[in-house]
């Protein structure tokens with residue numbers, strides 16, 4: 001570790017190390033901010049914008065390489081920051097994501113003696129007493145902790161019915177490292193809050209606080225244990241999902257003992273095929289399970305990277321449903337096939353007899369989609385379904401994606417154009433559209449959007465992360481997999497479940513003002529009038545019938561939500577890179593269009 005200021009000779013060594021770490025992070029951030037300011041603001045101001053454009057890719061590569069070195073060297077939260085960057089596959093350029101992809105695997109393991117000491121201090125007994133056996137070689141060494149295989153002692157085994165377990169132990173001193181890293185990140189967040197390019201789109205200090213809250217939760221294993229129980233309860237009657245049991249007697253804030261559920265890694269193609277499981281069959285199930293979390297239960301696994309999901313072949317009695325390869329922790333088939341679903345709603349989907357179960361681990365990073373955000377997203381959907389450009393913009397404002405001060409007439413116009421140009425098309429037809437046309441539109445649309453004060457609202461950091469990882473894992477399982485395709489059946493289901501809410505919202509929104517009603521398509525317009533006149537009760541068969549028709553036009557709930565997330569991601573995080581922003585916009589436009597116009601074809 002580099003420079004320690006001589007005038008701090010009175011500090012104890014630990015404090016000196018902490019200060020050096022803090023300074024190193026700040027120097028790195030400060031230097032890169034200065035370089036970015038010079039190329040992206042100072043040069044364009046004196047007419048040298050071409051230099052900024054020509055050097056951008058090289059600068060990004062260099063930044064990623066240097067950050068990589070810093071993160072491996074410092075570990076701690078810098079690895080997490082790198083992970084966040086690399087999971088933004090949809091918005092960050094490949095120069096950065098590729099460089100930072102394998103970061104987590106490069107963390108060196110802590111010698112077992114130190115792990116033993118910490119675990120024994122935490123558990124209050126020698127490890128040999130607490131466990132029948134502990135493997136001194138870790139299964140995995142991560143930035144905050146490391147995991148070892150172990151076997152429970154006879155008493156614990158009898159108590160819990162478990163034998164093979166995994167013992168997670170935090171890195172000694174990780175609390176202090178996290179504290180220092182957060183202090184440095186807060187400082188950087190403060191700097192960024194003075195940079196117009198940033199503060200106009202992102203509340204950097206709030207973003208750092210969101211990251212800090214997540215990180216502090218991650219170093220409390222009891223919090224992780226409680227989250228895993230909550231997650232398990234939500235999916236208790238869902239045959240698609242499995243969660244390891246916690247051994248509470250052997251768990252503390254810094255030590256976590258849990259059922260060993262090792263099975264086939266979700267991205268292990270050979271392993272899946274050998275077990276008779278088609279990876280392409282896993283992709284839509286995984287996507288649907290993630291959508292359930294994000295949009296139905298609102299409590300979601302925010303770190304669904306391939307290392308955190310196993311595919312467990314299901315067994316009937318002693319026999320595996322799929323293939324003949326026995327895998328440790330294979331899940332027994334859950335009770336009757338028709339087990340009632342939990343919060344996911346559609347029982348048929350949740351209890352479908354797939355030849356596998358998805359086993360989630362690592363509940364350290366969980367996210368919540370608060371009801372207000374879900375309501376905001378629904379408003380956006382309704383505006384989208386009624387092809388209401390202005391409504392869509394208002395909804396974005398309500399959601400906090402767009403600052404209240406924004407002059408949005410240009411955006412409304414762009415939306416109206418979008419509806420006019422692609423309005424009559426279904427998804428299949430949209431796919432036939434010349435990509436150049438999309439591109440052209442996306443450039444215009446992107447320019448309008450970038451000029452507006454879009455921002456990354458609170459709570460979106462983890463939502464976007466989960467969505468990006470879901471998309472990445474699903475495509476790794478099946479390169480032909482299209483997230484939007486799997487959205488369709490899911491959205492249909494969601495609409496059926498949310499029927500009541502949609503009715504209420506549509507009616508309320510329509511009644512809000514005559515101005516709104518005027519913008520709505522005919523069928524909604526008359527609906528609104530009746531509602532306002534009080535001639536229509538929300539439960540009446542007439543409204544039911546109309547809403548059934550409306551349902552068809554709103555048949556893409558999640559598409560619209562995914563669109564919203566991508567739109568935010570693309571605009572907020574991309575800044576001025578037109579080419580990349582264009583791609584994101586084009587991608588965003590597809591599901592939106594899909595969402596908007598399927599109803600018109602009466603599907």
Ligand SMILES: Nc1ncnc2c1ncn2[C@@H]1O[C@H](COP(=O)(O)OP(=O)(O)OP(=O)(O)O)[C@@H](O)[C@H]1O
Nearest residue numbers: 139140142145147166244259260261262307361362
């Ligand atoms: N219950 C379990 N059963 C089997 N293996 C497990 C279990 N829990 C953890 N592991 C193994 O240990 C590794 C690290 O565990 P986990 O992901 O929970 O730790 P982490 O410190 O939060 O790491 P990261 O942040 O990289 O995901 C996992 O990738 C997996 O290989």
